[in-house]
Amino acid sequence: MSIASDLLRGNTDTIILASLSERDSYGYLINKEIMAKTEAQIELKDATLYSAFRRLEKDGLVSTYWGDEEVGARRRYYSITDKGREVYEQNKAEWQKAKAMIDSLLV
Amino acid sequence: MKDMIKSEITNLFENVPETQEVKELQEEMISNAEERYEDLIQRGFTEEQAYTMVMGSIGDIEELLADLGAQTEDAKDGKAKSEYWEKQNEYWEKQCEYWKWQGEYFGKYAKDFAKDFSEQAKGFGQQMEKQAEDLGQQAKEALNAFASSSVFENISNSIKQIISDVGINFQSDDGNYKDMQICNERKFAADGITEIVMELQSSPVDVDIQLTTDPEIFVQELYNKDPKEDQLLQYVVSGKQLKIHFGPNLIGFPRRGIVRVFLPESLAGTLEELKVLTASGDVSLEDVGAAKQVIKTVSGDISGACAIGEVSLGTVSGDIAFESVEGEVQIRTVSGDVKVSKIVGKASVNSASGDVKVGELQGDASFRSASGDVECNLTKAGEKLEVSTASGDVTLALPEEVGVQMTLNTASGDIKTFLDCIATDEAVNYVKNGKRAVGTIGQEPFLKVKVSTASGDIEINR
Numbered sequence: 001m002s003i004a005s006d007l008l009r010g011n012t013d014t015i016i017l018a019s020l021s022e023r024d025s026y027g028y029l030i031n032k033e034i035m036a037k038t039e040a041q042i043e044l045k046d047a048t049l050y051s052a053f054r055r056l057e058k059d060g061l062v063s064t065y066w067g068d069e070e071v072g073a074r075r076r077y078y079s080i081t082d083k084g085r086e087v088y089e090q091n092k093a094e095w096q097k098a099k100a101m102i103d104s105l106l107v
Numbered sequence: 108m109k110d111m112i113k114s115e116i117t118n119l120f121e122n123v124p125e126t127q128e129v130k131e132l133q134e135e136m137i138s139n140a141e142e143r144y145e146d147l148i149q150r151g152f153t154e155e156q157a158y159t160m161v162m163g164s165i166g167d168i169e170e171l172l173a174d175l176g177a178q179t180e181d182a183k184d185g186k187a188k189s190e191y192w193e194k195q196n197e198y199w200e201k202q203c204e205y206w207k208w209q210g211e212y213f214g215k216y217a218k219d220f221a222k223d224f225s226e227q228a229k230g231f232g233q234q235m236e237k238q239a240e241d242l243g244q245q246a247k248e249a250l251n252a253f254a255s256s257s258v259f260e261n262i263s264n265s266i267k268q269i270i271s272d273v274g275i276n277f278q279s280d281d282g283n284y285k286d287m288q289i290c291n292e293r294k295f296a297a298d299g300i301t302e303i304v305m306e307l308q309s310s311p312v313d314v315d316i317q318l319t320t321d322p323e324i325f326v327q328e329l330y331n332k333d334p335k336e337d338q339l340l341q342y343v344v345s346g347k348q349l350k351i352h353f354g355p356n357l358i359g360f361p362r363r364g365i366v367r368v369f370l371p372e373s374l375a376g377t378l379e380e381l382k383v384l385t386a387s388g389d390v391s392l393e394d395v396g397a398a399k400q401v402i403k404t405v406s407g408d409i410s411g412a413c414a415i416g417e418v419s420l421g422t423v424s425g426d427i428a429f430e431s432v433e434g435e436v437q438i439r440t441v442s443g444d445v446k447v448s449k450i451v452g453k454a455s456v457n458s459a460s461g462d463v464k465v466g467e468l469q470g471d472a473s474f475r476s477a478s479g480d481v482e483c484n485l486t487k488a489g490e491k492l493e494v495s496t497a498s499g500d501v502t503l504a505l506p507e508e509v510g511v512q513m514t515l516n517t518a519s520g521d522i523k524t525f526l527d528c529i530a531t532d533e534a535v536n537y538v539k540n541g542k543r544a545v546g547t548i549g550q551e552p553f554l555k556v557k558v559s560t561a562s563g564d565i566e567i568n569r
Contacts, residue, residue, distance in 0.1 A: 028139035032146075045166025046136060047189070054174065073138035076131070 008042060012052045013061075014095070015044075017088040020062060020080040027053070027076070053078060061087055108154040112140050112161055119168060119189075123175045132175070140165075156199050163196020165189055191352075194308050198386070198405060287365060291328040291339045295349060297371045300324065301379040302348040305366070307340075308386045312364035313407070316383075316392035319369040324349065330364040340366065347379075364388075370395060376415065389425070408443070426461070444479075453489070462499075468492075474501075480563075488554040495559045503556065504568045510549035513556040515565050517542050524567040 061084035067075040147157035378397035396415035431449040471489035537546030
């Protein structure tokens with residue numbers, strides 16, 4: 001699993017962008033979707049998630065706004081920017097390339 | 108518990124300048140954490156479990172704090188805190204897995220009970236057979252895999268890596284206890300202390316709590332290897348609480364240790380809370396009466412003389428032995444045996460494969476076990492006595508002169524009760540047909556005795 005966790009660490013930002021490219025979302029929901037997609041094998045720690053959000057926001061890849069929940073605590077939503085979409089597509093293409101390369105070396 | 112999440116997360120930021128940005132991050136973390144908590148509660152975890160799991164999922168926030176302008180020292184603090192919660196989380200996940208399984212099992216079992224017993228027994232048998240076949244197949248495949256590839260080498264390498272990472276020395280050495288020496292001693296004024304909390308989940312130290320005529324609280328740490336300064340326990344007195352926990356440095360921590368706590372006799376019976384959490388250490392305690400006592404360990408044993416108040420004991424594989432418990436008792440174990448000589452009050456005992464034996468019970472009790480046997484001698488009746496097991500045998504002794512209403516069910520075991528011989532008596536209304544026995548004897552108010560088992564035998568004596 002250590003290879004997987006290394007790869008995961010390197011791609012946290014892209015994974016979050018992938019989730020946001022579908023629709024605006026908030027921290028726990030993003031994590032829940034990641035868990036659902038990977039059958040609970042992958043779960044981001046909160047610390048990882050919030051560090052990534054800060055980075056993405058600083059780089060202008062996501063923007064953020066507060067929800068207006070009437071019941072319970074306010075949620076902070078994230079929305080992918082045009083620049084974010086660009087970077088996401090670029091990262092995705094790079095991943096495909098890298099994946100093919102590593103496959104050709106290992107498989 | 109939900110409030111505790113809020114305050115615990117707020118605490119993580121206590122050393123960070125309180126800017127708008129920090130306030131917003133806090134609010135965001137709290138709202139997400141609370142939603143996770145609600146979800147876990149929905150999924151059937153207890154409040155305490157959900158709380159620990161939520162705190163465990165926060166992870167290492169050192170980098171985040173540093174980024175927000177915290178001092179390095181504070182960041183270290185944050186790291187130790189988050190590592191602590193991760194360990195807590197691991198411990199609970201293990202416990203939860205088991206309880207979830209047991210919960211599912213019993214839930215299904217109860218539903219099926221109304222249906223035809225023989226049908227159920229047949230299904231059970233088939234399922235077992237299928238499982239055994241699957242396991243056999245799996246074992247075969249695993250063996251082949253080991254034999255034909257480098258998997259074995261990889262695994263052994265990664266285990267070696269883990270061992271060196273964690274800093275555990277696995278070399279067997281039974282003489283460890285002989286080499287123990289006192290490495291640290293501390294004294295605390297007992298005045299005003301009503302809560303004692305020991306959180307020692309990360310290392311194999313035993314906890315021994317004794318009473319002393321001395322007026323002060325006295326703690327001794329014994330280890331089989333010299334610990335570094337920052338590997339000694341940390342002691343925090345805040346208000347009415349004395350908290351004892353590990354320092355941030357557990358790497359290369361002494362393999363075994365004993366923490367001896369001497370409590371002044373004046374404290375016995377006046378404590379509000381006594382809490383001891385350990386990973387693999389044994390816990391033993393003298394007659395320390397406390398309004399609330401919580402003792403949890405993974406593989407250590409728990410033994411005690413007399414406990415009074417709200418008592419909660421939990422182990423995964425360790426045994427639990429108590430001379431007497433008075434109050435509301437909750438005992439949970441996976442494979443440990445439970446033996447209590449006397450319980451007065453209300454008891455709830457759950458065990459997977461461990462046997463449960465209560466020498467003398469005065470009051471209400473509920474026992475659940477998968478394969479462990481349950482033996483209980485009721486000397487003073489409460490309102491009800493409920494037992495359910497999968498394959499464990501149930502042996503109960505009831506007091507004389509008490510009206511009893513019993514409902515006994517077994518799928519494939521035998522039922523034997525003291526009513527078998529006196530079924531003609533007028534005061535007795537008793538029907539037994541093979542796998543089910545229902546009846547009352549004596550006058551109201553009845554003691555309700557309910558026993559359900561799949562393949563265990565039931566024996567009710569008087």
